[in-house]
Amino acid sequence: MTTPSAIPRSGWAPLQRPIFRALWIATIASNIGTWMHDTAATWLMTGLTSSTLLVAMMQTASSLPVLFLALPAGALADIVDRRRVLLITQTWMLLAAASLAITTMAGWMTPGLLLLLTFLLGLGTALNTPAWQATVPDLVPLDELPSAVALNGISTNIARAIGPAIGGLLVAAIGSGGVFLLNAASFTAMVLVLRNWKRPRPATVLPAERVAGAIRAGVRYARHAPAVKAALVRTAAFIVAASALWALLPVVARHEMQLSAIGYGVLLGSLGAGAIIGGILLPKFRARWTTDRLVVLSSLVFALASATVAVSRTYLVLCAALILAGIAWMTAMPLFNVATQRASPGWARARTMAIYVLAYQGGMAAGSFVWGVVASRTSVAVALGGAALVGVVGVVFATRPFRLEAWEGLDLTPSDHMRQPVVEGDVPLDAGPVLVTVEYRIDPADAAGFARAMDALAQVRLRDGALNWGLYRDTADPARFVETFVSETWGEHLRQHSRGTMADRRVMAAVRAFYRGPEPPVVAHLIHVSTAPESAEGHRGWPILPRWSDVRW
Numbered sequence: 001m002t003t004p005s006a007i008p009r010s011g012w013a014p015l016q017r018p019i020f021r022a023l024w025i026a027t028i029a030s031n032i033g034t035w036m037h038d039t040a041a042t043w044l045m046t047g048l049t050s051s052t053l054l055v056a057m058m059q060t061a062s063s064l065p066v067l068f069l070a071l072p073a074g075a076l077a078d079i080v081d082r083r084r085v086l087l088i089t090q091t092w093m094l095l096a097a098a099s100l101a102i103t104t105m106a107g108w109m110t111p112g113l114l115l116l117l118t119f120l121l122g123l124g125t126a127l128n129t130p131a132w133q134a135t136v137p138d139l140v141p142l143d144e145l146p147s148a149v150a151l152n153g154i155s156t157n158i159a160r161a162i163g164p165a166i167g168g169l170l171v172a173a174i175g176s177g178g179v180f181l182l183n184a185a186s187f188t189a190m191v192l193v194l195r196n197w198k199r200p201r202p203a204t205v206l207p208a209e210r211v212a213g214a215i216r217a218g219v220r221y222a223r224h225a226p227a228v229k230a231a232l233v234r235t236a237a238f239i240v241a242a243s244a245l246w247a248l249l250p251v252v253a254r255h256e257m258q259l260s261a262i263g264y265g266v267l268l269g270s271l272g273a274g275a276i277i278g279g280i281l282l283p284k285f286r287a288r289w290t291t292d293r294l295v296v297l298s299s300l301v302f303a304l305a306s307a308t309v310a311v312s313r314t315y316l317v318l319c320a321a322l323i324l325a326g327i328a329w330m331t332a333m334p335l336f337n338v339a340t341q342r343a344s345p346g347w348a349r350a351r352t353m354a355i356y357v358l359a360y361q362g363g364m365a366a367g368s369f370v371w372g373v374v375a376s377r378t379s380v381a382v383a384l385g386g387a388a389l390v391g392v393v394g395v396v397f398a399t400r401p402f403r404l405e406a407w408e409g410l411d412l413t414p415s416d417h418m419r420q421p422v423v424e425g426d427v428p429l430d431a432g433p434v435l436v437t438v439e440y441r442i443d444p445a446d447a448a449g450f451a452r453a454m455d456a457l458a459q460v461r462l463r464d465g466a467l468n469w470g471l472y473r474d475t476a477d478p479a480r481f482v483e484t485f486v487s488e489t490w491g492e493h494l495r496q497h498s499r500g501t502m503a504d505r506r507v508m509a510a511v512r513a514f515y516r517g518p519e520p521p522v523v524a525h526l527i528h529v530s531t532a533p534e535s536a537e538g539h540r541g542w543p544i545l546p547r548w549s550d551v552r553w
Helices: 018-048 052-063 065-079 082-105 111-139 142-196 211-224 226-256 261-288 291-311 315-342 346-377 380-398 444-464 490-498 502-512
Strands: 434-441 466-473 480-487 522-527
Touching: 018 052, 018 082, 018 111, 018 142, 018 226, 018 261, 052 065, 052 111, 052 226, 052 346, 065 082, 065 111, 065 211, 065 346, 082 111, 082 142, 111 142, 111 315, 111 346, 142 261, 142 315, 211 226, 211 346, 211 444, 211 490, 226 261, 226 291, 226 315, 226 346, 226 380, 261 291, 261 315, 291 315, 291 380, 315 346, 346 380, 434 490, 444 466, 444 480, 444 502, 480 490
Parallel strands: none
Antiparallel strands: 434 480, 434 522, 466 480
């Protein structure tokens, strides 16, 4: 195995930054507690019931909250202090883990109650994860982001390597309730570090977004950003297939191999050890292969490991297969994470990371349920073999149309290149919808090239906040083109002005290169006015305006 000294220095550079280092160490402590907890909880469920479906549902219960809270959590983390979000969610998880401990020690635990409390703990994770993922770029420079993400993965997998084994030993020594209590205590390390972190907040002249509007803006960005879309599709394709191994390994260990809690912990430790190896080797892998090729190789290796677990019950063979699975997992997951982060501007980062978490945890929840049903109606071997096949099919059909390298060349540094609109009087921020028109004078011979350049600009408008977009040509004047797009409110349009990046600026420059008019393009901002009689009296001299959802286009 490669030693730390053999890793390029850049791979360890984030640890030289005090805040990142403190949070990284605290994360290791918290993750060890979490993996001890997962081992104890899954083992407890296998003792409470012999149902394969209920055991697989443990993974679903911990992942399902993301389906409900990921998007609100991401929006919240973009519009309020992320440090405060992290403090609240870490405290929530501490209390949920303590409730599990008390309930188990009192002898009140049932399969249904275990699933419910696991779901409540998952709620905290769902709220915490987007804020934490979006916080990483605040702690390190952009060129250190891949290393920081990989180090976070290593911290998780250090915990994964030793946490299950320690959990197995402690389950035998003090019972599942005692392990739950230790997990509750482990959250205190993160709380203490977060309390001492003074995160600077970016200055803005606009009021904070509302959560519902922020969610819509984040979804629009992900929908119209090809690089983000590619990362999300590839993540979901990998996770749905990989979830079978995570969900069904406890059934293989306890019901098919009759292993003890320690034996099961060693299997999970093999996965974690492989992940640590993968994290250490990742910089060398990245130097040798492209991102897409690495993900293809990782997916195929993970599928091979799943197929091995499906057909073999030799303990050492399983350990070797799980080490390979861990290497593949730790190679692929940071690449998905970095691709999403690098394709996301600062204003939408937590929201896009929330959608990434949704693809990850939602895929894990759905996949665990599906493969649990398949295993209960056929066999564990059939479910794992089917998952391996799905993993291979996903690689074949998703790699070419959804390239992870689509983010390369994007410069998402903020660029204040959009002129502020001319306003007569005081326009309320909630007035809207807002229709923006831009008139261009173009040589008719350049119409085809101009249309292609405008297609790229359309993606910029839509992902930065426009509800719709159009380009029109004047039938009486072939040189006159009019661009139109609509923003939800005046305040949202002003935010759209502040969301421009250097990449957007280059797109705008390509459009302006076709312009042939003597004066700059004419831009007009038009706010919808209701014609209903009851809206004649408005506020601040403006009519009372309908929300964008009330207007028929």
